[in-house]
Amino acid sequence: MSGWIRGRTLATLCVAASAALALPAGTAEAKPKETLSQAKAKLAKLNSQVxxxxxxxxxxxEQWAAADKKLKALKASVKQQRQSWAELRVRVAQMAASAYKNGSNGADIPALVSAKDPQTVLDQMSAFAQLSKNRSTELAQFLNAAQLLQRQQAQAEQGTTDLVQKKNALLAKKKTIEKSVEQQKALVKKLGPAADSGGGDSGPVASNCGGGYHGSATGKARTVLEWAYSKCGTPYLYGGTGPRYDCSGFTMKAYAAAGRTIPRVVPDQYDATTRVTPQSALSPGDLVFFDNLGHVGIYVGGGKFIHSPHTGSYVKIDSLSNPWYSSHYVGAGAL
Structure with missing residues (x-):
């Protein structure tokens, strides 16, 4: 190859290399910037998931609390039953001592009643036959007490295992939801005022409630709505039942203010209410459900409802005609 050709080739390669170095890193694979509508759709989807x-x-x-309550009651029962069993054991021991002193059959009974646990007693049930002729009532009570104590101890052990499993499941759910909540917060911050639509509303909205409830509801329904309006502007909190609330915690506490008890979670609140159809038949104080029973609010009249929406938002009034809520409407329920 001539020197002229070699020189020209090298020059070409140098120019190409310089051009490559001048290009911003990653330009060829740069992702298109997320549009506002895409970010809002992402937030709405995330709100639904949460x-x-x-x-x-x-x-x-709820399940963990119920299991914990049941286990505590069972342990208290075991303690009481153990005391009862110990008292009966003393009585049987006295019977055995008397039988032994008088030369009656019962040589194995002293060792039997000295047992420290009911299983030992149950394993040696045949020994009871030697005292059963004249003392059947006392022996039957002792045997029954041993059986009951053994059963309750086994239940308590299983209950402890179940409680640990429920607690671990609860902690796993908490970790998952907290991760999603952080994503919500980041998106709400990114969108700012633009988040205020399509199920992605945010920002303090105390004025949205008009200074309190002034509608036509009476009785318990009015009490429910007056309480709900008094919380307008309160920041949402997942799992909250006061002083900050999630959606079902908010409705549960609103009804509690009127002396009405409803379940904790949205699907159970739906099941506990009587269906209201068509939508035009709604009355102030009825519950309105959305998003495959993922969300709930309280109807206030005029096609509007009050609710605690989601992370980044506040207790506020919304319209059933809002595109997101109208498209995700499930139904309504009255107590």
Missing amino acids: DHLDNDYNKAK
Whole structure:
């Protein structure tokens, strides 16, 4: 190859290399910037996911609390039953001592009643036959007490295992929901005022409630709505039942203010109410459900409802004609 050709080739390669170095890193694979509508759709989807996670989390908390209460009651019963069994054991021991002193059959009984646990007693049931002729009532009580104590101890052990499993499941759900909540917060911050639509509303909205409820509801329904309006502007909190609320915690506490008890989670609140159809038949104070029973609010009249929407938002009034809520409407329920 001539020197002229070699020189020209090298020059070409140098120019190409310089051009490549001048290009910004990653230009060829740069992702298109997310549009406003895409970000809002992403937030709406995330809000829906967290609503359902929140229901699962609240249900898991209920189940854990119920299991914990049951286990405590069972342990108290075991303690009482153990005392009863110990008292009966003393009585049987006295019977055995008397039988032994008088030369009656019962040589194995002293060792039997000295047992420290009911299983030992149950394993040696045949020994009871030697005292059963004249003392059947006392022996039957002792045997029954041993059986009951053994059963309750086994239940308590299983209950402890179940409680640990429920607690671990609860902690796992909590971790999942907290991760999603952080994503919500980041998106709400990114969108700012633009988040205020399509199920992605945000920002303090105390004025949205007009200074309190002034509608036509009476009786308990009015009490429910007056309480709900008094919380307008309160920031949302997943799992919250006061002083900050999630959607079902908000409705539960609103009804509690009127002396009405409703379940904790949205699907259970739906099941506990009587269906109201068509939508035009809604009355102030009825519950309105959305998003495959992931969300709930309280109808206030005029096609509007009050609710605690989601992370980044506040207790506020919304319209059933809002595109997101109208398209995700499930139904309504009255107590």
